Amino acid sequence: MKKRLIIHLHIGYWLLVLTQILLVALGTGVMGTQFDWRLFLSIVLPVKVLQTACSALFFYVNYLLLVPYVLKEGSIIKYIGSLLGCILVFSPLYYLMEQIVYPLIGWKSYSMDLDFLFAFFVTLAANFLNIFLGLLLSYLMDWRSIRAEKEVVEKEQLKTELAFLKSQVNPHYLFNTINDIYSLTQQQSEEAPEALLKLSELLRYMLRESDDPYVPLINEIDYLNNVIDLQKIGQKGQSHINFKLVGEIGQQKIAPLILINFIENAFKHGVFKNSEEPIEILITVDRHNFHLHLRNKINMAKKDKTGGIGHVNVKRRLSLIYPNRHELLIDQQSDTFIVDLKIDLYD
Template sequence: MKIPIDKDQRVFYSRAALGWTLLWLFTYLVNDTEIFFLRFANEIWRNFYLVAINFLFFEFALPCITKKRKYILVNIILAIPLLLGTVLLLSYGLYAWRQVGIQLHIYTALRTDTSLSDAVAFQMQGGIMSLLFFGFTRHIYAYQKLKQAAQQLRIEKQEAELNYLKSQTNPHFLFNTLNNIYSLARDKSELAPESILRLSQLLRFMLYETSGEFIAIEQELKIMSDYIALEKLRYDETLRVNVNHNIDDMKQAIPPLLLIPLVENAFKHGVSETRHQPFVDIHLSVKERQLAFIVKNSTEEFSGEQRVKENIGLSNLRRQLELLYTDYQLSAKQSESDFSATLQINLASHV
């Protein structure tokens, strides 16, 4: 009968066997170096047997004993022969394995016992010690695997949440853009065809360029410029938009559409609600992996008693930042006639 052994079991028992062998070899090097190589050959022979017995005990006997059953008495009845059998295998069985090695001239008898019981007792001592060693290392290995699994689960959960936030942000961004085009079409504006063309460019970018984890900053600036141009079609010359940037490397990578929510927020919740002298000032700086993005826009008169409220775009952006970076700061400030949002990111702190 072929016993199935998965990859984790092979890895664990290989490492545990190596650790057990090295432990004994270290003891031999400290106490007796003259017959070190004979002892080394003996331990290799013994380990084939000990690994097999430990594998049978921990993978079959122990799960059978600890399995949840309706009546605990069944577990007790099963435990007696299984434990007794393991003890016999680690005593008389190990002694018999030693004798087989001697007959095959693989194992060298370095110890003379006065009786069979003394020989078996000596072998059982080593066998029980191996059981304790394998049990302890198995517990540590299982704990580490559990930690890795929990970490992987946490990462997968964060990735799923991040994808969900992106799936919210992109349609939200598209919906607002369609509203702009609807306003132009309703007014039968001659700019409607141009706005549709610009929208197609935005859609092409969102479909083919934002599926990856990163894009170059110059691409983010391009989509930002296209979006601003599309927004400006809705307004007359009274709207003032100022965009400037100071970037030491335009090829630096950032998550796609990370900066757009602040720009979108400036138009939707600022300029669109401003009746006199609307404006948007945008400044982007990236130096030595330190990103600073400031968006300032006009608003109507503000009462100091009001509180700054985050819409879905800013809320999603804040949560994305929590999942993407460990060193960042997003702040918003409302004054009497303008609103400013400041985003600072250490791009090197990407998780």
């Protein structure tokens, strides 16, 4: 909360207190049955302003000095002692106001003269609520500061974790892609230059756009198209992948590189060389919703000896980026692997 706003809130509070005191004074008939502006402005208003000022002064001595520097850094015994000492200091002020200042203005709160002991108890009674409010406000501000600091730390931790997870996505896929291109160059394939061009486009996307928390959905779709094209080039056209997009893409945005693990996993563990059992990738979008449905036949002969980040990575990223805004279903049957992902793109 900005310092200026806090100051305005404090001023507003004491204006409300003054207004309430004035209304109570008027309601108790201190001016008689007939309202008199002259008496109100010359007597009632000055007295109530001074009373409110005394209460505010006691409040801020307690709130700004006693609570933070005595209670929080010392002990409750020291705080109670300091509070009693503060009341003893303020008692002469209240005595002076009630016995000298207010009568000079034309106001007398009590029909009898006050002694110092009575002034002490009047001071205590008049500021009991201020003591409580000072304690409450001080600890509420501490709680707010701790919460704000915790939110900052959590955001930094979240950014660090997301950056770490994202950094693991790129090498994971690039390792396999570079191996495919290396094989093409070894075979002196004419498709090797095109594959390198596709790879450069992927790297450009990864290095430039994926630093943003969200990217245009169309860019992510183009990235997936390049990944699929590169897969087909690396397999010399023997990759059978049905990639279909349904819906109109406009200004929707999505977290970058959030889908690549599913696609790459299908390439790594799925059957893609059989035209009768292609990898099926269906993306359906509308203004606020994204739906990926991926289905592939499991290649039982493939074993990934090197392991990988896989779905653990993408599940964690989804939970961090889209908490309560996504549904992920991963169903591994005997010979079929299905991924169904829904994301609420509305932000």
